[in-house]
Amino acid sequence: MKIQEAKYVMSNSDYEKCPAPNMPEYAFIGRSNVGKSSLINMLVEKKSLAKTSQQPGKTQLINHFEINNAWYLVDLPGYGYAKVSKSEREKWEKMIGDYLHNRENLLCTFVLVDIRHSALAVDLEFMEGLGESGIPFHIIFTKADKLKAYQIEAQLKAYTEKLSELWEEVPPIFVTSAEKNEGREPILKAIESYNAT
């Protein structure tokens, strides 16, 4: 898919105030600092559409971007930041839960995972929540440039094994590096095929 246009639409904390659900939508989420903004910017070929290196845990809004006048890309606030207070975390859970469960045009959620980490409970629990609610998701490994090819293979294998303890069918996994501009096309292809359904 060629990205012809990528523009910021709005940010808010209430799924009911999001743009009219008149186009397919894809959400991106992961632990704070996982490389989400960098990945989004790589996908849409814009240096700073999504803001990188913000203070972790600070972006607590649902951010909508419109791509090619055809679909929405949604940058969701990250989870798992240790310094967030209990009330902040509860606010996050409600906002994200309401959005994920009710956004009717959300076709797929991409869960980002730092490829260097072994399967973390916080990520697995989040994915389990999606699975239990029947919310389709794919996994994106970020920062692949930090590992060698054989280490990437080993991480993929270990992660797949862990996931297959939870599900018979393991969700698709993409391997990316925003640093090296790698792994973009397969994700855009997946979005393209969802758009076509």
Ligand code: GDP
């Ligand atoms: P976010 O908080 O999840 O949006 O993460 P950012 O995109 O702001 O990235 C967090 C940190 O990881 C920054 O220091 C980035 O430079 C770094 N980073 C992001 N993507 C990559 C990548 O593909 N490779 C490497 N080596 N570093 C990355």
